[in-house]
Amino acid sequence: MLQEAWDLLVERGLADLSLSELGRRLETSAGHLSYYFGSKNGLLLELLRWSEDELIGQLEVVLASQQPAEERLRQLCVLFFPRHPGDPRWLLWVELWPRVMHEPSLREAQRELDTVWRDALADLLAELTDGDVEPLAQRMLALLDGLSVALLTDQPGLTPEKAWEHVRALLPVR
Amino acid sequence: MLQEAWDLLVERGLADLSLSELGRRLETSAGHLSYYFGSKNGLLLELLRWSEDELIGQLEVVLASQQPAEERLRQLCVLFFPRHPGDPRWLLWVELWPRVMHEPSLREAQRELDTVWRDALADLLAELTDGDVEPLAQRMLALLDGLSVALLTDQPGLTPEKAWEHVRALLPVR
DNA sequence: CTCACATTTGAATGCCTTTCAAAACACTGG
DNA sequence: CCAGTGTTTTGAAAGGCATTCAAATGTGAG
Incomplete structure (x- = not known):
């Protein structure tokens, strides 16, 4: 279905x-x-959960791999970003955002899914930096969202590679 | 009207x-x-332009002021961010994003309005940093978008002040 | 004053989501 | 096997939406 x-x-x-x-x-x-x-929103939410679950499975594989932390972070970004302009998963996200304020079930789902990604980021960042990792994870997730919207809407001059560079720029120099 | x-x-x-x-x-x-x-999209687009024009007027005042560059940047952020969860201007943005792919007029408007903010950022960053300013402006605008969505949807643990801190963290240490 | 053109109306079309009563189904205790 | 209860499924109805269209009204130039 x-x-x-x-x-x-x-x-x-x-x-x-x-x-x-x-x-x-x-x-x-x-x-x-x-x-x-x-409701119709129910369908959209189920769809989003469904595709997100799939992705989170893949994320776990990536996180558990033996690659260097920075490489795992890169692969996380590849999973997170829209695969192409108009990627349906991101279409769903963007469609649901304006409704989050009025529908508690959406709020909750958003919070829940955000947390998955933010925690994953925090774990990786703990390996890559010394300082307090929470604010950096929050910042990076916001950047990922912004970059994703830009990729989704096919903003000229932005490629997945460049987007990854932007993410890397948040990492403190070691 | x-x-x-x-x-x-x-x-x-x-x-x-x-x-x-x-x-x-x-x-x-x-x-x-x-x-x-x-069309209905036409209305939404006109509305967005209308509110954005207002804001760009205020932006020009801020940019022309004699404050230090970092303070002008902060004020830019205040203008850019949603004023509160559910801010109508951001509701419009988020509503239009999924339609940008299919409607050329929306594409164009998005590109145009983005450019205004990115150029303003680039000008300010030119005062604050030495390096190539374009990628940094692109990165910062993406971060601003992501933070705005988080503020719009009332993400717990994020306040305008914290959002500003995140933006400041992108500035190179001098 | 007239003619061409633009605006405005109000009704019609064809979509949509949601609701609802009735029907079909599945299951459980006797 | 049966009766009865609760859940699914149907198909129609209600009510709302954007958009289209022909007709009516306005408008401005020659």
Whole structure:
């Protein structure tokens, strides 16, 4: 079900991802989907969780690898950044942001997923720096968000490589 | 007209900002608004431009002031950041991001407004650092975006003051 | 005054989400 | 095997939305 929704999102974009259209594809009714997901936001949130879970699995592999900490950080960035302009995962994030204020379930999900990434960053940074790691992790996550939006919207003059350079620039010189 | 739309946005939020509702308030028809703004996105874009123009006026005052460069940078941040969680200007930005990929007019506006801020940053940074200022300005703008989203969505543990500290941390030690 | 052009209206279209009653289904204790 | 209870699923209905369109109204130049 989520797979079909994901395919729809990839093929036709956010605008065409409706409960009605999804119902048509799955040969069920929009009413049922509304019942099942609670609401359209529910669907979007489930989708986001679903794709994020996948990614977090990959993140754990990266973190557990024997590479140098800086290389693991680089790979974290590769996972975090949109893979290309219009990447569906980031489309979902950006779609949900304006609704976070009014929907407690979204708030919670955002906080939860943010924490995963921030903790991972903090662990890596603990290996790479001496000082207090929490503020640096917060700063770096904000930078990652900003860079991701720029990559998502295909900002001219920004490539994933350059984005990685920007992240590296936050690391203290050793 | 934009003023009324803005008020509506402030009072009732993004969800209730519709051409129909605006038509009711202005005692005109939704059809006319659609004709006038071209589309709903047209309205959102005009609104964003409108509020951004206001801000850019204030930015120019700040930039021209006699304060030290770092203080002018701080004031730029104050202007740039959302004034409070749910700040309408940032709601508009975030609402428009997912649509930037498909609407050339949005792309252009985004590029244009980004450039204003990035140039302002570059000018200030030229006073504060020696090296190549362009990449640093790009990096700082991405950080400002990320921090703004965090402030917009009321991320716990982040205040405007802390956000400013994060920005300052990008400045090279002198 | 007229004609061409722009604006405004209000209704129609076709979408959407959500709700709801009724039907179908699944399961449990007898 | 059956009855009864609770959950899913359906299909239609309600209500709202942006957009389109033909008709009506305004407007300004020659």
